[in-house]
Amino acid sequence: MQDLTRVDEIVQHYSDVKTPLIYILKDVQKEYGFLSDVVLTHIAKKVDIPLSEIYGVATFYSLFTIKPKGKYVVRCCNNAPCYVKKSKEVLDAIKSYLGVEVTETTECGTFTLEFTSCLGLCAVAPVMMVNDEVYGNLTPEKAVAILKDYKMKGLSNA
């Protein structure tokens, strides 16, 4: 059985906030890595909102995930301002370096590749995020070099 006491604490923490569901989901995800069925079912009971509705919210917003992700989530921007600065080439290089398509996780569980919506860093386009860090003025070579660093880091911390 998964320990759900943190869920209880988080729900309790937001008891003064009006309609706090999104905050609860955010904090629970931070704690448990992703929003599993078990966790969502428990939240539904706690806040007295139907599970179907909570599931609808959890799958609507891009910052929520109902699947486990890799240690490093690489989020590439391919919106028009990055696109005209050749973000597609960067994305292709990352795909072939990691050997995955967008939304997939590498077999070793180190990287998940995703799109990000525009981060408003277009003056240094193209950009990507790795977890909370942002990188700008990317070229295919630069992006792969950054990911190589993360791979080394991932190995040494493992």
Added chain:
Amino acid sequence: MHRNHVLIAMDAHTIAQGARAVRDALKRALDMTSLTDEVKVIETGSLGIYNRGVVLVIFPDNVYYVGVKVEDVAEIVSEHLIKGRVVERLHYTDVPVEKAAEMGAAPRFGKQQRVVLKNAGVIDPESLEEYIARDGYEALGKALTTMKPEDVIDIVKKSGIQGRGGAFFPTGLKWSFAAAEEAKQKYIICNADEGEPGTFKDRLILEGDPHSVIEGMALAGYAVGADMGYIYIRGEYRMSIERLNRAIQHATENGLLGENLFDSGFSFNLEVREGAGAYICGEETALIESIEGKRGEPRDKPPFPPSVGLWGMPTIVNNVETLANVPQIILKGADWYRSMGTEKSPGTKVFTMVGNINNPGLIEVPMGTTLREIIYDIGQGIPEGKGFMLAQMGGTTGGILTEKHLDLPMSVEALREIGSGLGSGALLVVDDSQDVVELVENFVEFFNHESCGKCTLCREGNGRLLELLQRINAGKGRMADLNLMEDLAVTMMKGAFCGLGQAAPVPILGCLKYFRDDFVRKIGAAEMAAAA
């Protein structure tokens, strides 16, 4: 007393280029050379220089350094701060006009004018004192002690300011609707969702001058009779969220937010609400749904939020830039505001220039500045000697402008006349080496991804448009596809539930109108190949 101040720009652009590491190295170096009492490091918002790495400026010398790396810090400290010699290698002399004007120097880059951005990059955004020193909270004091709520609405109405969130609805009129409602609770919401690709003005306003937005919200609250406000901000904007929370705390501690402000009996409290990643939540009723903890799907209108909004109560939703203008309008008056811009679009407009342009970034110009002035004077033209193909004004849902529109004034009325708009103020410049049909496919990928799924026309329409474009770009297009695309786009424009589905066809139809030959050529080649 410090003999030097080093301002280091800590905005998302510079942080993406390593500003945090440089700041830490600088502090360490000052520590090691025992200069901490003489030199003060101040973190500021954007300094208006965007794609040149980490930017810092040393006062009172007024010397700008760009592309500063951790390895350069020791040299800056030993050469400049100790010996007083400028490190020429990193010295930047093309100081943007907003800073230059601030320092009394001659403007360099075209006709910019700072109203909303007057404090950004000039003051320490974390310092309430510095905001107050530049007339901050004076408008709120003036309104609460000498004006009635209807006087506030009256000035805002007379100023002619229109909402900067994209629809350009007259702000004073919107406020008067909520003011007329009888309700025991009303709300002010600041829309800081800013998801339109290429737009980052709201973030830089919030990061550079958070108190101007807070003051604008309090004034809106007083005008319509709301004592509670929410700032709905993208969850991705971590730094803005932190700054805002601190600014709200400082304002509350100093009696500028909270109960019985200026002994007027008026109370106003503020809370930040974070989004969780959904472009559609920028639409005001979807935003309200999201604050209510639900999927961010737009509501039917009417009723409009000023009558039935958050938790069913009268609610004003205004954009960050709109609200940041309000304190100065109250302080300096409607005539002052009308002295800028055009008759029908008064004031200034903040734009973000992105794409294939030499000098990308945030600018503020009077309404009515021409596209040519923006792209070629302020933006310094197109890189690598390439030509201008098109500009898209207002983000990915924005209209398409071509060579023949270069001398068009960028004002609400001039753009409306050609069936277009200013939208979010993002100006995407595209050079003539790009493939326009592939670009349109990229636009539609965005809409297809961001459609919330509520209405069929937007959900299915964008999916079908994407299939058609993918087919054409894969060399399998047919001439009939063009009419199909047009039919579908026009139907979506007329029938989609909200602004997303209604606006998505705008750039598609624009490109089909101005660059039809490119589509025809591609499809023609495909048909020839198939026949051969």
